[in-house]
Amino acid sequence: MPQAAHATDEEAGAHAPASSRSSRARYNRILRFATGVMIQAWWFEIVLPRVGLRSLGERSRTRRLTRMAARFRVLAVELGGLMIKVGQFLSARLDVLPPEITVELEQLQDEVPAVAFAEIRALAEAELGTTLGRAYDWFDETPVAAASLGQAHRARLSDEDEQIAGFRDVVVKVQRPGIDRIVATDLAALRTIGARLSRIGFVADRVDAPALVEEFATTSLEEIDYLHEGVNAERFAATFARGDRVDAPTVVWERTTRRVLTLSDVTAIKLGDVDALRAAGIDPAEVAQAFAGAMFDQLFGAGFFHADPHPGNVFVTPHAPDGSGRTWSLTFIDFGMMGQVPEGLRDGLRRIVIAVAARDGRGLVDGIERIGVLLPGADTTELERALTALFARFGGIAFGDLQNVDPREFRTFADDFGEAMRSLPVQLPENFLLITRAVSLTSGVCSALDPSFNVWEAIDPYAQQLLREESRNAVTDVAKGMVGYARTVMGLPPKLDGVADRIDRGSLSVATPEIDRRFDAIEALVRRTISAVVFAALLVGGVLLLPAVPGLAISLMIVSVVPLAFVIAPRRVSGRRRRRP
Numbered sequence: 030m031p032q033a034a035h036a037t038d039e040e041a042g043a044h045a046p047a048s049s050r051s052s053r054a055r056y057n058r059i060l061r062f063a064t065g066v067m068i069q070a071w072w073f074e075i076v077l078p079r080v081g082l083r084s085l086g087e088r089s090r091t092r093r094l095t096r097m098a099a100r101f102r103v104l105a106v107e108l109g110g111l112m113i114k115v116g117q118f119l120s121a122r123l124d125v126l127p128p129e130i131t132v133e134l135e136q137l138q139d140e141v142p143a144v145a146f147a148e149i150r151a152l153a154e155a156e157l158g159t160t161l162g163r164a165y166d167w168f169d170e171t172p173v174a175a176a177s178l179g180q181a182h183r184a185r186l187s188d189e190d191e192q193i194a195g196f197r198d199v200v201v202k203v204q205r206p207g208i209d210r211i212v213a214t215d216l217a218a219l220r221t222i223g224a225r226l227s228r229i230g231f232v233a234d235r236v237d238a239p240a241l242v243e244e245f246a247t248t249s250l251e252e253i254d255y256l257h258e259g260v261n262a263e264r265f266a267a268t269f270a271r272g273d274r275v276d277a278p279t280v281v282w283e284r285t286t287r288r289v290l291t292l293s294d295v296t297a298i299k300l301g302d303v304d305a306l307r308a309a310g311i312d313p314a315e316v317a318q319a320f321a322g323a324m325f326d327q328l329f330g331a332g333f334f335h336a337d338p339h340p341g342n343v344f345v346t347p348h349a350p351d352g353s354g355r356t357w358s359l360t361f362i363d364f365g366m367m368g369q370v371p372e373g374l375r376d377g378l379r380r381i382v383i384a385v386a387a388r389d390g391r392g393l394v395d396g397i398e399r400i401g402v403l404l405p406g407a408d409t410t411e412l413e414r415a416l417t418a419l420f421a422r423f424g425g426i427a428f429g430d431l432q433n434v435d436p437r438e439f440r441t442f443a444d445d446f447g448e449a450m451r452s453l454p455v456q457l458p459e460n461f462l463l464i465t466r467a468v469s470l471t472s473g474v475c476s477a478l479d480p481s482f483n484v485w486e487a488i489d490p491y492a493q494q495l496l497r498e499e500s501r502n503a504v505t506d507v508a509k510g511m512v513g514y515a516r517t518v519m520g521l522p523p524k525l526d527g528v529a530d531r532i533d534r535g536s537l538s539v540a541t542p543e544i545d546r547r548f549d550a551i552e553a554l555v556r557r558t559i560s561a562v563v564f565a566a567l568l569v570g571g572v573l574l575l576p577a578v579p580g581l582a583i584s585l586m587i588v589s590v591v592p593l594a595f596v597i598a599p600r601r602v603s604g605r606r607r608r609r610p
Contacts, residue, residue, distance in 0.1 A: 052214045055108060059218035062104055066097060067225065091129050098133035109141050110208070111215035111249055113177040117339075118245070118466060143175040148206045149182070156286040163187075164284060168201070173296070174341075178212075178253055178365075179204040183294065186281065194281050198294040201284070208253060216246050244462050248336070252365035255290035261364035262292070268331050274319050276346060276360040295360045297347070301340030301477055309347050311357050316345055317478040321487040323359055324471045328464065329378050329495070332370035335361050336463035338470050340477075368463035374400050378464075383492050390417030400461070 073086035073093070101119075105112040120134035149172075154160055161168045165184040172180040181202045191197045205211075223242035226232045251257045259280040266277040276295065284291035298305045300320065303313045320343070327334035335342070344360040370378065377399030384392030393416050394409045475482045 052210060055211070055214050056218045058104070058108070059112070059215065060221060062101065063218075063222045063225075067229075069093070069097070090127075094127055094129035095133055098130040102133060102137050105137055106141070108215075109177045110211040111177075111219070113137060113141070114249065115219070115245075117337075118462070141175055141177050143172045143180055144205055146170045149180065149203050152206050153201070153203050153289050156289045157284065165199075165201070166197075173200065177205075178208055184291075186284070186291075190281065190283055193283060194279065194293070196279070196293050199281060199284075199291050200278075200294050200296070202255060202290040202292070204253060204255070204288040212249060212253060216242075216249065219245065241462055248366055248368075248463065251367075254287055255285060255365075256287050258290060258363075258365045259285050261367045264333065265335070265361065265364055265367070268333060269323070269327065273355045274358055275323050276358045277364075278360070278362060292362070295344060295346065295362060297344035297360060299340050300343040300345055300359070300474060303478060306345060309345075309357075311345060311347065314479040314482070316357075316359075317475040317482050318487055320359060320478070321471060321475050321482075322490070324467065325382070325488065328370060328467060329375060329382055332372070332375045334368050334370070334463075334467055335364065335366075336368040336467050337363060337366040338467060338474065340474060343474075366463070368467065370464065374461075377401075379495050382488055383495055385488055385492070387492070388421075390414070402461075 073090070077083060077086045102116060105116045116134045116137040120131050120137060150161055154164075157164050164187075166187045167185040169183040172182050174181045179202050181200050184199050184201050185197050186194060186199055219242045220239070223238040226238035232238060259282065262277055262280050266279075269275045270277045278292040278295045281291040281293070298309060298311075300316070306313050306316060320338075324334065324338060338361070342361065342363045344362065345357055346360045347357045348355050350356070377396050379396075380399060381393060381396035383389075384396055390413045394413045397412075398409070475487070
């Protein structure tokens with residue numbers, strides 16, 4: 030945390046460096062805005078309702094929230110740095126923020142005025158240890174994109190580097206000079222805000238604000254380390270860019286440092302440019318389905334995902350016919366903001382996907398509990414009822430058709446769902462900030478590409494894949510159980526014979542003359558019970574495996590007839606006659 034963030038005016042003095050004074054001013058400006066927002070929320074959301082003036086706050090809520098979001102957008106554009114990133118995160122939090130805020134912040138783009146090329150040249154040459162003229166055969170002084178943390182320029186590799194890389198055209202990302210100091214100041218302010226929020230009861234009960242700030246800090250610090258981004262790019266390519274739909278740029282490590290990143294130029298049609306897609310003969314609706322599938326695979330499959338998949342970070346790349354059938358692919362760029370999903374969290378997310386595809390309110394609640402959003406012991410009856418009603422009414426409606434639904438229905442469901450959530454002990458689990466951002470951006474991009482995009486249809490193929498995987502796991506469990514049952518069956522006759530021999534030798538005293546009959550009956554019952562269990566295991570295993578491996582599944586179901594025949598055969602006493610003692 031920068032010292033300027035805590036220094037008073039007296040301590041700083043009139044002779045403090047300009048950078049220190051600007052950092053202190055930036056820190057104080059962020060804190061003043063956040064303090065004003067917290068005071069306003071406290072007054073309208075807590076004080077007025079307690080004195081019977083709730084309606085006064087509700088009447089002005091829309092206008093008040095819109096004005097507040099607009100003020101933050103202006104502040105973020107003026108300050109740049111992490112403030113733009115914060116606004117982008119908030120715009121994706123449709124789950125906790127009202128639309129008056131998210132709609133306004135959606136206008137906040139990561140495009141800011143470019144840094145003078147002289148400053149970019151000085152930083153790049155200091156990092157590369159040579160002049161740009163020697164490092165590259167050509168370097169465009171006009172940036173192709175300027176963002177809050179850095180900007181990108183087109184360039185061409187030298188002949189020597191081209192022979193190593195295998196391509197010539199590249200894009201060079203260069204950090205904004207002084208961005209380390211700006212990020213440190215912004216994080217200091219955010220940590221102070223998080224600490225203050227943690228002392229507010231109704232906030233602390235639901236969100237661990239300091240933990241969220243630290244998660245955001247970790248992501249932000251990784252994003253300004255271009256060596257880390259280069260590793261992420263290679264990992265993404267190795268994990269996903271091996272099929273016919275997903276690609277990624279190649280890192281030129283010979284021209285990459287912590288503040289300079291050189292990548293193969295993969296510029297193509299931007300994901301959100303519907304007109305350009307149609308002009309290239311590419312169906313935007315097909316792109317929406319492929320993009321949703323790619324993000325599902327990252328989030329719920331590999332657990333390593335692009336956390337900033339906005340239209341500027343994904344290109345649709347047309348391909349010439351080559352006999353493979355691939356006419357275009359999705360090319361992801363900008364791997365500074367990547368997320369990881371721990372296995373336990375991924376299991377809960379998979380269950381949510383399956384529940385959504387099956388319109389299963391109870392299953393969805395179970396998935397929410399598994400990912401840790403609900404604290405243990407929470408009564409989820411009302412939440413399950415609200416989700417079941419939501420599926421029943423909107424379960425098959427495409428996003429584009431929702432505008433035809435009576436707004437009063439939305440308000441009713443929103444009120445029911447909000448009331449159910451507010452009555453529950455809710456928390457935001459670790460690693461969830463980037464997940465919600467990625468999901469929200471994916472939903473928005475797909476809806477923009479195709480107004481009739483139906484999330485239910487998009488998620489169904491992936492849910493079916495997850496079900497097949499679970500079926501294979503279930504068959505494995507059944508097979509392990511069958512081995513155990515078989516061992517039990519094989520071990521029972523010797524044990525029973527041992528007991529019988531002890532009876533024959535007179536070493537086992539029996540207190541009733543009915544022991545022979547009961548002993549034989551127990552043995553027969555055990556055998557029939559085991560046969561019934563084996564039959565059920567074979568049959569259930571076959572049913573579960575049927576969608577994935579039909580041949581094996583049918584064989585299992587046919588073999589299950591053998592133990593079934595033993596179960597339903599006329600009862601007879603098995604075992605040899607034993608001499609009474």
